[in-house]
Amino acid sequence: MSRRSVGEINYKDSSRLGIVNRQWLRSRRNLLATIAVVITLTGLFTAAYALHLFGGQTTDCWRRPASTPNTAIFTVVMANEGVNVGFNGSKYEAVPWPVMNVTLGQNVIIHVVNNDSVEPHGFQVIHYFDQEINGLSGLAPGQCYDVRFTANVLGSFTVQCNIFCTIHQVMLKGQLNVEP
Ligand SMILES: [Cu+2]
Numbered sequence: 001m002s003r004r005s006v007g008e009i010n011y012k013d014s015s016r017l018g019i020v021n022r023q024w025l026r027s028r029r030n031l032l033a034t035i036a037v038v039i040t041l042t043g044l045f046t047a048a049y050a051l052h053l054f055g056g057q058t059t060d061c062w063r064r065p066a067s068t069p070n071t072a073i074f075t076v077v078m079a080n081e082g083v084n085v086g087f088n089g090s091k092y093e094a095v096p097w098p099v100m101n102v103t104l105g106q107n108v109i110i111h112v113v114n115n116d117s118v119e120p121h122g123f124q125v126i127h128y129f130d131q132e133i134n135g136l137s138g139l140a141p142g143q144c145y146d147v148r149f150t151a152n153v154l155g156s157f158t159v160q161c162n163i164f165c166t167i168h169q170v171m172l173k174g175q176l177n178v179e180p
Contacts, residue, residue, distance in 0.1 A: 104180055109147070
């Protein structure tokens with residue numbers, strides 16, 4: 001075997017090694033680029049979710065419904081701890097609580113927030129909102145719901161949690177007064 005042929009073999013080997021290295025580098029670069037794209041997309045989706053850009057279930061429950069003419073807006077918070085225990089702190093108040101006074105013909109929005117850390121709660125305004133929120137499963141912890149109706153009948157109407165729960169058994173009931 002001559003030196004030259006040995007050299008050729010070495011040359012071919014090293015060039016083949018170079019091609020392998022380049023391919024390996026290219027695939028590695030593609031892999032890194034893919035990872036970067038995945039991280040970027042994940043970040044964008046996380047940010048969009050955190051900023052409530054998807055709508056639907058990511059509603060900010062602490063935002064009051066927008067005010068419109070001839071509309072009475074109330075917020076009712078249900079909680080098992082803190083100042084709102086019961087309905088807006090009904091645990092610490094005499095029945096009826098909370099009391100909502102509206103004028104006949106007004107549109108009414110009751111923004112119901114379940115801030116309970118454990119239990120779902122129902123919400124009912126006798127005559128005006130006899131249906132349940134999500135059937136008998138109620139409003140889950142962290143959820144909110146806008147009850148809307150027009151106060152077209154005079155009188156006092158009971159407001160209550162209509163599903164079984166431990167906090168509203170003894171701290172019932174609110175009242176809606178529709179006045180002339
Ligand atoms: Cu309840």
